[in-house]
Amino acid sequence: xxxxxxxxxxxxxxxxxxxxxxxxxxxxxxxxxxxxxxxxxxxxxxxxxxxxxxxxxxxxxxxxxxxxxxxxxxxxxxxxxxxxxxxxxxxxxxxxxxxxxxxxxxxxxxxxxxxxxxxxxxxxxxxxxxxxxxxxxxxxxxxxxxxxxxxxxxxxxxxxxxxxxxxxxxxxxxxxxxxxxxxxxxxxxxxxxxxxxxxxxxxxxxxxxxxxxxxxxxxxxxxxxxxxxxxxxxxxxxxxxxxxxxxxxxxxxxxxxxxxxxxxxxxxxxxxxxxxxxxxxxxxxxxxxxxxxxxxxxxxxxxxxxxxxxxxxxxxxxxxxxxxxxxxxxxxxxxxxxxxxxxxxxxxxxxxxxxxxxxxxxxxxxxxxxxxxxxxxxx
Numbered sequence: 001x002x003x004x005x006x007x008x009x010x011x012x013x014x015x016x017x018x019x020x021x022x023x024x025x026x027x028x029x030x031x032x033x034x035x036x037x038x039x040x041x042x043x044x045x046x047x048x049x050x051x052x053x054x055x056x057x058x059x060x061x062x063x064x065x066x067x068x069x070x071x072x073x074x075x076x077x078x079x080x081x082x083x084x085x086x087x088x089x090x091x092x093x094x095x096x097x098x099x100x101x102x103x104x105x106x107x108x109x110x111x112x113x114x115x116x117x118x119x120x121x122x123x124x125x126x127x128x129x130x131x132x133x134x135x136x137x138x139x140x141x142x143x144x145x146x147x148x149x150x151x152x153x154x155x156x157x158x159x160x161x162x163x164x165x166x167x168x169x170x171x172x173x174x175x176x177x178x179x180x181x182x183x184x185x186x187x188x189x190x191x192x193x194x195x196x197x198x199x200x201x202x203x204x205x206x207x208x209x210x211x212x213x214x215x216x217x218x219x220x221x222x223x224x225x226x227x228x229x230x231x232x233x234x235x236x237x238x239x240x241x242x243x244x245x246x247x248x249x250x251x252x253x254x255x256x257x258x259x260x261x262x263x264x265x266x267x268x269x270x271x272x273x274x275x276x277x278x279x280x281x282x283x284x285x286x287x288x289x290x291x292x293x294x295x296x297x298x299x300x301x302x303x304x305x306x307x308x309x310x311x312x313x314x315x316x317x318x319x320x321x322x323x324x325x326x327x328x329x330x331x332x333x334x335x336x337x338x339x340x341x342x343x344x345x346x347x348x349x350x351x352x353x354x355x356x357x358x359x360x361x362x363x364x365x366x367x368x369x370x371x372x373x374x375x376x377x378x379x
Contacts, residue, residue, distance in 0.1 A: 005304070006067070006071075006302070007301065007302050007303055007304055007305075007308060008294075008297035008298050008300075008301040008302040009064055009067055009068070009297075010308055010312045011297060011301040011308060012060060012064050012293060012294070012297045012301070013061065013064045013065075013068075013312065013315060014308070014311045014312060014315050015060075015293075016057050016058075016060045016061040016064065017061070017315045017318060017319050019053050019057045020057055020058075020061075020319070020322070021318075021322050021326075021351075021352065021355075022053070022348070023050055023053050023054065023057065024140070024322065024323050024326050025326055025330075025344070025347050025348050025351065026043075026046045026049060026050050027050065028326075028330050028334065028347065029041065029042060029043045029046050029340060029343075029344060030042060030043060030046045030047040030050050031043060031044045031046075031047045032047055033047065033050070036104055036105075036107070036108040036111070036139075036327050037107065037108060037111045037327060037330050037331050037334060038111075038334070039334040039340065039343065040334070041340045043340070048253070051253075051256075052249060055249070055282065055285050055286050055289065056245075056285075056286045056289035056290050056293070058143070058214070059213075059214070059217045059286050059287070059290050060217075060289075060290045060293055061143070062147070062150070062214050062217035062218050062221070063217045063218070063220050063221040063224070063290055063294070064221060065147050065150075065151075065218060065221060066150070066154060066217065066218035066219060066220060066221020066222045066224075066225075067221035067222070067224055067225050068221075069081075069085075069151045069154055069218070069221070069222065070154070070158055070221065070222040070225035070226060071225060072084065072085075073154075073155065073158045074225075078155055081151075081155070082152065085148055085151050085152075086148070087371075087374075088374040088375075089144050089145065089147060089148040089151075089374065090144075090145065090148055091371075091372070091374070092141075092144065092320060092372060092373055092374040093138060093141050093144045093145050095372055096141060096320050096372075096373075097138045097141055098125075100141075100320065100321065100324040101137065101138055101139045101140075101141060101324070102121075102122060102125050103118075103324055103327070103328060104139055104323060104324055104327045104328075105121075105125065105131065105135050105136075105137065105139070106118055106121045106122075106125075107327050107328055107331045108327070109121060109135070110331065111331060121135065130203060137202075138202075139323065140319075140322075140323040141320065142202040142204070143319075145204055146204060146211075146214060147218070149204065150214065150215050150218040150219075151218070153215065153218075154218060154219065154222050157219055157222055157223075158222055158226070161222070161223070161226040161227070162226075167226065167227065170223075170227055171227050171229045174223075174227055174229055174230045174233065175229045175233060176233070177233065177237050177240065179233075180230065180233060180234070180237070180291070183220075184283075184284065184287045184291075187216040187220075187287075188280055188283035188284065188287070190212035190213075190216075191209065191212040191213040191279070191283060192276050192279045192280045192283060193276065194208055194209045194212045195209040195210075195212070195213070195279060196209075196270050196275065196276075196279070197209070198210075213283070217290065224294070231294060231295075231298055234291050234292075234294045234295035234298065235295045235298045235299050236295075237291075237295060238291075238292055238295025238296050238299060241288045241289075241291040241292040241295060242288070242289075242292040242295075242296070244284065244288040245285060245288030245289040245292055248281060248282075248284055248285035248288055249285055249289075251281065252278075252281060252282060252285060255278065261278060262274045262275040262278050263275070313364070313375065314356065314359050314360075314364070316373065316374055316375065317358075317359045317363050317364075317373040317374075317375065318355050318356070318359060320373060320374075321355045321358055321359070322351065322355050325351045325354050325355055325358075326347065326351050329347060329350060329351055329354070330347055330351075333346060333347055363375075364378075365378070366378075
């Protein structure tokens with residue numbers, strides 16, 4: 001099993017990153033939500049697209065990452081696994097936080113009207129005062145140290161799943177749709193109750209609410225690798241989970257569009273049971289789209305292609321690069337008088353080309369750059 005290639009997992013990883021790319025370009029134009037830079041015009045259509053994508057793009061990426069980490073654990077010793085994860089996750093985070101995240105914050109402050117040159121800004125960045133009050137953050141790179149932390153916590157689960165009697169018992173449980181539904185209903189409980197008390201910080205240390213959401217997707221990825229019956233069941237039940245996801249997002253949007261969200265209806269929303277039902281519905285929505293994606297991916301995307309081989313290598317450097325490119329190019333584009341559709345199409349196309357050419361010309365050919373971007377050395 002360790003030598004088997006799961007092409008649909010690679011496809012889903014690429015798709016999740018491309019969704020993230022579109023999401024971040026959209027953020028310049030979406031209504032209601034703040035971002036690092038914003039165009040004077042806004043779009044409610046893009047807001048709805050981003051709302052849908054935001055519910056499951058990161059959970060899908062965490063499931064895929066958990067699955068891949070289980071593959072690595074099946075091939076490596078724990079010591080080698082931790083060392084490899086450190087080099088491919090933590091080293092790029094540190095390096096590119098200082099080289100690629102800092103420019104984003106600089107252009108955000110410029111957009112807010114702060115007048116200083118980059119050297120003056122960088123001195124404030126090195127004061128390590130956490131954003132948004134200060135000028136230090138890892139912004140979109142938050143995913144990488146979180147994944148490293150979850151990878152470490154996955155090791156005991158992986159070892160537990162090496163026991164034959166455990167695998168046999170769990171395979172029987174997850175061999176049915178009911179078993180998977182029960183799992184979802186159990187794992188959504190921590191976030192449903194913790195999220196109202198621990199707001200999102202993305203600082204790793206104090207982000208208990210988000211941890212209680214994301215970590216179970218990583219654990220699910222490990223389970224799916226060790227218990228193939230889960231993915232077999234998801235393929236069979238893909239229409240069911242797609243249906244649940246569709247009904248969930250429609251229900252959520254009906255509540256949103258009519259101002260019926262608990263946070264809008266009551267000042268003391270934290271005491272209302274409807275609040276926790278609404279948060280649980282959001283969790284069910286996320287899990288349903290993730291499980292449907294895995295089911296449909298296994299059915300239709302499990303095949304080899306040259307495009308996939310190239311994209312699967314490019315996707316990690318692309319992820320590291322993309323938001324910096326979008327913020328810098330976007331900063332100048334939003335100042336032009338051109339129509340919004342032209343600005344949007346320009347950013348979608350040009351930022352993508354810049355990221356791909358940067359990878360192809362300056363990262364892919366050189367082992368030093370591959371190392372700095374968390375890639376395997378070129379043979």
